[in-house]
Amino acid sequence: MDSLKNFSVTYLLPFAADADAVRDRSARKHFRHNRIMVAASREQVVHDVRKTGGVPIEIRVIKPAMNWLNPVSRDYKQQFLLAIYFNTQAGLSAGSALKMVIDAENGPLRQRLNFANLILDGGGSFLDAMEALDFFDQTTLAILEAGEKTGTLSSAINTAIDYYQARAGTLKILMGTAIFTGIEVAFSVASLIGNRVAVLPAIEKEIGENNTPEKIAAIKRGIAVAYVANDLMLVVSLVLIVFAAVCTWGYFNGSNDFRKKVDDIILRIPQVKDIILHGALANSTKVAVSLIRGGVDLMASFAIAEKASRVPRVLGYWRAAVRRIEDGEDIAHALAQTPLENSERTLIRSHTDRHQLARAFEVIAERREVFAQRAAKKFQVFSFIATLGFSLVAVLIALFVALIQSEGSLASMTSL
Numbered sequence: 001m002d003s004l005k006n007f008s009v010t011y012l013l014p015f016a017a018d019a020d021a022v023r024d025r026s027a028r029k030h031f032r033h034n035r036i037m038v039a040a041s042r043e044q045v046v047h048d049v050r051k052t053g054g055v056p057i058e059i060r061v062i063k064p065a066m067n068w069l070n071p072v073s074r075d076y077k078q079q080f081l082l083a084i085y086f087n088t089q090a091g092l093s094a095g096s097a098l099k100m101v102i103d104a105e106n107g108p109l110r111q112r113l114n115f116a117n118l119i120l121d122g123g124g125s126f127l128d129a130m131e132a133l134d135f136f137d138q139t140t141l142a143i144l145e146a147g148e149k150t151g152t153l154s155s156a157i158n159t160a161i162d163y164y165q166a167r168a169g170t171l172k173i174l175m176g177t178a179i180f181t182g183i184e185v186a187f188s189v190a191s192l193i194g195n196r197v198a199v200l201p202a203i204e205k206e207i208g209e210n211n212t213p214e215k216i217a218a219i220k221r222g223i224a225v226a227y228v229a230n231d232l233m234l235v236v237s238l239v240l241i242v243f244a245a246v247c248t249w250g251y252f253n254g255s256n257d258f259r260k261k262v263d264d265i266i267l268r269i270p271q272v273k274d275i276i277l278h279g280a281l282a283n284s285t286k287v288a289v290s291l292i293r294g295g296v297d298l299m300a301s302f303a304i305a306e307k308a309s310r311v312p313r314v315l316g317y318w319r320a321a322v323r324r325i326e327d328g329e330d331i332a333h334a335l336a337q338t339p340l341e342n343s344e345r346t347l348i349r350s351h352t353d354r355h356q357l358a359r360a361f362e363v364i365a366e367r368r369e370v371f372a373q374r375a376a377k378k379f380q381v382f383s384f385i386a387t388l389g390f391s392l393v394a395v396l397i398a399l400f401v402a403l404i405q406s407e408g409s410l411a412s413m414t415s416l
Contacts, residue, residue: 006062006111007037007045011054020106030055036062036106038114062111072109072135078164081140085157094126094153126153139163139283142308146287149304150294159290163283176380184387185237188394192234195397200226222400229397237390263310271382274375280311281339282368284318285361292358298331313339331357340364 012030013021021031033054039045042059049056080101087097099120102113116129127145130136136144140160147156204223247262267273287308291301299322306318317339324334335357336345344364351357 005039005041006114007039007042008058008060008062009035009037009045009049009056010058011035011049011056013052013054017052032057034106036110036114038118074164076109077135077140078161081157081161085154085161088154088157094148095120095129098126098129138310139287139308142284142287142304143290145307146291146294146296146301146304149300150291150296152290152294155294156290159286163286181383181387184391185241188391189234189237189241191394192230192237192397195226195230196234200230222403226397226400229400233393233397260310260312263312267311267313271375271379275372275379276311277313277339278368278372278375280309280314281317282365282372284308284314285365285368289358289361289365292354292361298354298357299325 011033012024012027013033014030016031017033021033024030024032037045037048039048042061045059046056083101083104084094084097087100088094092100099117102110102117105113112133112135116132119129119132120126125148127141127148130144131141140163143156143160143163144153147153147159150156200223203219247265263276267276284305288301288305291304292298296304302318302322306315309315317337320337321334324337325331332349332351336348340348344367347360347363348357351360
C-alpha cells in the first residue's frame with residue numbers, strides 16, 4: 001500500500017457519469033469529469049480510465065499530506081458516521097455504505113479515504129477499511145466492531161455519534177484550558193527572553209562608573225540574582241514546552257510503547273488522572289452495554305470492551321474480569337472489582353440477567369461521564385491557578401529587573 005499514490009484525474013466521457021460532470025467546451029459530445037484515484041503509476045490510471053470508456057486529459061499526483069497537520073474535525077467524523085448510517089438504513093451492507101460515502105467525497109480528504117476504498121475493493125472487511133481511515137479512535141472502532149459482530153451496525157453507529165457528542169463538553173473545557181495556558185506561558189516566556197537578551201545586558205552597560213564601589217557591587221549582585229532567577233524560569237519553561245511537544249507528537253504519531261509511557265506519566269498527574277480514568281471507564285462500559293444488549297457472548301463482549309481504552313487500570317479491569325471468570329468465579333463477583341467504586345460494585349453484584357447487567361453498566365457509564373466533566377472543570381481551575389502563579393513569578397522578576405534599572409539610573413544621575 002505504501003507504493004500506491006493518489007491522483008487527481010480529469011477525463012472525458014460521452015455521457016455524464018455523475019451530477020458534477022460538465023459538457024466540455026472543445027469536445028461538445030463529451031462531458032468532463034474530475035475524480036481522485038488510487039494507483040501505483042500514471043500508466044495504471046490511464047488504463048483504468050480507458051477501461052471505463054474515458055479519455056484522460058490531465059493526471060496529477062497529489063502529494064500526501066501529514067495527517068497530524070490536517071486533522072479531521074469531530075463534526076466531520078460525526079457526519080461521516082451519519083452518512084454511513086443513512087446508507088445502512090436504506091438496506092446497504094456496511095461495506096457498501098462506507099464505499100458509497102467515500103465515492104461521494106470530492107474534497108481534500110478523499111486521498112485519505114481512497115485507501116479504505118481500496119481495501120473494500122480487495123475484499124477487506126468494513127472494520128479493516130474503517131481502521132485504514134486512521135481518524136477514528138479505539139473507542140469508536142470498538143463500538144463499530146460490536147455492531148458488526150451483532151448485526152446491529154445502525155445502532156452501533158448511533159452509539160458512536162452519541163459518544164462523540166458526549167465527550168465534546170469535556171474536550172471543549174480541556175482545549176480551552178490548554179489554549180489559555182499556552183498563551184499565558186508564551187507571554188511569560190517572551191518576557192523572560194526579553195529580560196535575558198535585552199533588558200539585563202542594557203542595565204549592565206548603564207552602571208555609572210562614578211558610583212561608589214559599594215553601590216556598583218550592590219547593583220551587580222542584583223543583576224546576578226536577576227540573571228539566575230530569570231534563567232531558571234526560562235529553562236523550566238522551555239523544558240516543559242519541549243516535553244509537552246514531544247509527548248504530543250509521540251502520542252499521535254509514535255509507537256504504542258511510546259504512547260504507553262506517555263499514558264503512565266499523565267496518569268501520575270492527579271488532576272488529569274481523574275479525567276482520563278473516569279472518561280475511559282465510561283467509554284468502555286458504554287461499549288459493553290452495546291455488546292451485551294446486542295446478544296454478543298459475555299466473554300467476547302468484555303474482550304471487545306477492553307479495546308475501547310488504553311488506560312492501564314481500565315485494561316486491567318476487563319482482563320482481570322475475563323481471567324476470574326475463566327478460573328470459575330461467577331460473573332457478578334468477577335466484574336465487581338476496582339476501579340469500580342463500592343456503590344458500583346454493589347450494583348454489578350445485584351444483577352440477575354443480561355438486561356440488568358447492561359443497565360448496570362449503563363448507569364456506571366453515565367455516572368463516570370459526570371465525574372469526568374467535574375474533573376475537567378477542576379483541572380481548568382487548577383491550570384488557571386498554576387498559570388497565574390507562573391505568570392506572577394515572571395512579573396516579579398520583571399519588576400525586580402525594573403527596580404535594578406531604576407537604581408542604576410538613579411545612581412548614574414547622582415554621580416553627575
